[in-house]
Amino acid sequence: MNPASITRLDLVLAAPEMFLLAATCVVLLGDLFLRDKDRWITFLLSLLTLAGVAWITAATGFDERTVGWHGTYVADPLSTLLKIVACSAVAVAFLYGHHYLQVRKILKGEYYVLGLFALLGIMVLVSANSLVTLYLGVELLALSLYAMVAFDRDNGIAAEAAIKYFVLGSIASGALLYGMSIIYGVTGSLELGVVSNAALQMEAGHIGLLFGLAFIVVGVAFKFGAVPFHTWVPDVYHGAPTPVTLFLSAAPKLGSFALAFRLLAEGLGPVHATGWQDMITMVAVASIVVGNVVAIAQTNIKRMLAYSTISHVGFILLGILAGTSAGYEAALYYTITYVIMSLGGFGMVILLSRQGFEADSLEDFKGLNARSPWFAAVMLMLMFSMAGVPPFVGFWAKLAVIQAVLDIGSLWLAIVAVALSVVGAYYYLRVVKLMYFDEPTDHAALQGGGGAMRIVLSLNGLAVLALGLFPGLLLALCARVIP
């Protein structure tokens, strides 16, 4: 590419990413000169960076789908929304994690730098319009996450989790890349729009296309953590330090949604009915079943939330497999609400922990109502929301998905989905039971977070209620950004 051929439009298109990259490098270099007790500067700079990125994204947001960088990069309302939500999710994750890392003396600049690089990966993924850009985003995100999981380097379980994640993740990335190369081979282009047009011309059941597609679905399912490519999820969620788990469970899911949407809907939309719909159906149903059933057996709340994530992913995939605008809207809405709920859930785990005590066993939630009625209420709202009980936001997410699958005439999928959410309700109820019905064995005050975290976590809980009482706004927003 000739540098002279970069236009002003290209620069505006990628302005948020370029700012993020530059600012991250500043954070990375600046952090080298900071002593441990001045690490709050890194934290503050990271938050400022995120605010800046969000502001630039909003300011340069495109109302129309605009393609630049010779067809490799796209900005549309969807990318604006996803980027802003991702920035917020990363900011909240940083905020929740700060105190935790500080008291355990593992507050290193790496956490923030890797987090920001992961965000850059997500943003590239969100704006990708070619197979190569997509892959670039996926890998930048994945490499940052591998390193983040291992970042508490003296922790053996975390290291094990990181290796497991890395090895399995590399295989999945390989599968994704292999699939992409085959798609490139049969369609003759890397650009998603051209791929789509070429796929439209081919006869149904083109063997090369389907062959490539299968590998791509494997890659997408792995990045989502969907069954049967889910085995890394519980181990990584459990093994990673809680702030990393928190990070991992939130913003990257937006990236996974973007990957699925750009690749399957925009690129391979023409082979929806004859290709990936059935594959995703199997993956989605398996995820909902395995996630909800296996979560019941967990005694560790991080593992339980990991399996709950798997089941939520199943619901997101249900929306995607519908292949209609309503389906993508539902999946997007579900992803955003899941991010909010997941931040709150792991935030509560952090709040209950203290130095030398991880509070990651379900039993640690015993009698929380007696220790802190307010945060017990926050957790209650989060749990009922995840279970899909109205009036919390999780209910509307499930409703939107169920509506989308009923709309394509899949009654059985809707029935499977609602029946298993009843199964799922059981383990969320168990957390409520522990908090409210049992008496505490541990009477220590909650000390897992500072004042700022408590305020944000409270708002997080209230958001679950407020978005549940007035779901119209976010739903309308999701409907507007999906073409």
Add this chain to the structure above:
Amino acid sequence: MQLDWPILSVLVWLPIAAGVLLLLVGDRNAAFGRWLALGASLLTLVVSVVLWREFDPTTATMQFVEQQPWIGAFNAWYTLGVDGISMPLIVLTAFITPLVVIAGWTVIEKRPAQYMAAFLILEGLMIGVFAALDAMLFYVLWEAMLIPMFVIIGVWGGPRRVYATVKFFLYTFLGSVLMLVALVYMYLQGGSYAIADLQALPLTLREQVLIFTAFLLAFAVKVPMWPVHTWLPDAHVEAPTGGSVILAAIMLKMGGYGFLRFSLPITPDAARELDWLVITLSLIAVVYIGFVALVQQDMKKLIAYSSIAHMGFVTLGSFIAFDIVRNTGSLQGATMGLDGAMVQMISHGLVSGALFLCIGVLYDRMHSRQIADYGGVINTMPKFGAFMVLFAMANAGLPGTSGFVGEFLVILASFHANFWYAFLAAVTLVLGAAYTLWLVKRVVFGPVGNEHVAQLQDLNGREFLVLGVLAIAVLALGLWPAPLLDVMRPTLEQLVQQMMVTKL
């Protein structure tokens, strides 16, 4: 009828707001919390009386309608309104809640603020369920109601409370989710969640049968009908007194209300095809559960089973309408069955609530629910004995009490449908008399059973007030049911007409 202020929203949100306020205040000031709860629930009662006074009983149209856009994406509206079916149930809810607050006044020592708050929030949600005219709003409130009840049973319940409350939650949740699928399906057909639009939506017989089945599951669990009743005895036995009262008096009525508001008008053809199923299940509930009640050793369990049997009359009265019209062509006969079902719901709300309160009075003193631990209570508690006998008689359907009116109307209507329905239903009058009177004989009458009974204190002023108010209501409704029947008449007549018009 329309007022210049949103009376229904006040009824829904006033108790909820008071409950949230109570949660924020917490247990720092227990006395303030109790008075706040009582004040809010009494104020709600006053507003509900205004609703009753202003209600126009000559029309079947929805009254006091409020409509606000809610969720554009789903075309769901915040629509409230009442007719002759829902208005009495709302008044019943507002009437029972202050009694529950008073009954728990000093008895609840553990986290009283949260206890009162849970009941207030529950009250608002239940009134909302009865007032909702948008199916999505209805569903949201219907499910949300489970949360406070789950907490009430789980926190303040008996030894096996966790098992009971989880069973209660999952059972009712499972029942309701298929209703959600049915609602979404109809929304996709007609583009609206308004209940009136759903009632007007044309549906094929196959669709109706599936939708009817989904509704049946949701409402049958709530009523509860045999064989999906097993959560009820557990929930009742473990729930605190207040929880049992609300459960029996109001939550069970939601199932009956659901049949009248959803199943019958939305899927009339499926209801006609499948009325034998509901009638059979109702008769099994009425007869078989009556026998089951007879052998209970635990007072609360006995009343719980008797509730199931009595609710069987409600479903029987609702579904014999088709047979009556088929046999006699008389819409009036069909209306009589529905009249009986509605009166039975209100009456059962009062009577079962009162009986659970009576058992609560005994339990607070003796900490036992076993019938065998009592005997000759009347010797030490004469006032209590009088109330208990009155409510037991009402439960057995003695003429002059409210229990008689509903059962009599249903049995009378059953004669128009099928002699054997009426015969079997009438058998339960005998059974009902048997198990309730036997209960009274063993607990209240006879010589003083043991030294604990000998030391019992009679009712204090607070308990006397609660039971006295209920006794007046039971007698008033029994002696002069006309005001209630008049209020419901136009709505039920319209419902019968709707049921008889095929959608095919």
